[in-house]
Amino acid sequence: MKRSPADLILQWRNRRPDGQEAEDRAAALIRGSLQPGEPSEAQLARIEQRLLAWRQRASLAPLRLRLALAIAVLLVGGTSVEAARRMGWLDRILPALSPTQVRAPQSRLPDRARGALRLAPVEADGPAPVPAPAPIPAVENPAAEGERPQHPTRISRRTAFLDRPEPVIAAPSEEISALDHAIRLLRRDHDAGAALSALDAYLDRYPSGVLNREARFARVDALLILQRSEQALDALEVLPLDNHRRSTELQVIRGELRARSDCARAGQDFGAVLTRNPDDALAERALYGRGACRAKQGDVTGAAEDLRRYLERFPNGTHAGWARRWLESRGKAAASGG
């Protein structure tokens, strides 16, 4: 008959005390050893105290956990976005998310036109400064433009993606391909002349194309780069500048171009821009442009107000020196007149 293990297994401590087998010696070892005693009152009190302290800490734990989790998520998210931005992935991702699947022209490129409006150096007792046209530097040499370098690293970062191999995507339509080709000529190859031809060809072929407006904006950029300011202004005059992400920027450019011959309408552009709280770069240009135009029109009070605002906001701005000199000359003129 097969016996169960329970029948077979006897606790060693119950073996005969006088046995000589190894199991008997092990049993003697067990029998001769000490057994756990009662924990002391001090030990129990310590355990209880620590448990209570832990419960108090534990009540704060969920809040701490959520806070730590939120901080971790923010850190990881922020680091990821910054890393993506530094690697230039954002430039690729964001256009890919747009409905057109075509990269929009880079908004900063027409900043080359910021030199379009220049004011002549003021003389102490001379007439009010007059805006004078300045050449528009080429894209290839951003440092040569204007008096203030416009963050070449930012520009190169924004356009860097154009130098990378293109991702494999579904074949775009002929229209999109044509515009894409033209924009590449402009942005990547820096061949404004070829780009202008390609854009004209595109606009001829697709006069009502879905990307007509983008093409016309790019054409303005090309004209500005080619220093064909009058044609650029003509193009801008017929371009609707509302409801587009480049509206403000192009309105500043139009104002600067208009200022050469028509300060009244240029002032309207600058004024409209200033009501929209534009970014600092555009605000600086618009404020200076309006001030200069008002000065040219003889509106000394308005000009002085704009230029003071300009100096308050951009004490080291591109035109700060001129603005200070102009205000000083007006002050002297007022003093001598009074």
Added chain:
Amino acid sequence: MGSGHREDAVPKLNAAPHDVSPSETMDASASSRQPSFESIYRAHVKAVARWAMRLLGPSHDFEDVVQDVFLVVRRRLPEFRGEAEITTWLYEITVRVVRESRKRARWWSWITGHGQSPSRGRSQASFVPMPEMPADPQALLEAREQTRVLYQVLDGLGEAYRTTFILFELEGLSGEQIAAITGTQLSTVWVRLSRARRKFLQRMRVWETRRTS
């Protein structure tokens, strides 16, 4: 080890070796009412402390383990449905916590090359002579040495074997009780006990050889 117990393998633990508080019977098995944490703590803290001392040995800090056991009890109390005897449930938790504590101590020892990890309330377990032992200092010294050797030999066993050996040979629990506590089959308990005994004897012989030489 799962938290759930097989109902057919959950015997009531004998109160005798553990000297559990009389309020042990009050709780889950007595009624469907959920026992409060405080009542469990008051009734069982001494028993849990003794189990922890037994499982850890005389040279380990047991206060941390007791604290951790009751933290687990507090967290898992809502899951306790009274399907098992509360002492079985507590024993099961204690065994697991001791196992984790010993694992941590081994890691600490491996990393630092010495001793246990520093604990907040280092407190040595108090081991006392059995009632039938002579009370003279010489016998106490010998018993203390035997206890040290016993746990030294036990420390060479794998964790599962060590636990099974201690519960059966030192605590005097039955195979069924050990199966309930460790969440294993009864047959597994016997296999582990058999291997633990073999290993124990091997290590004991090595110790005897060293002592005589």
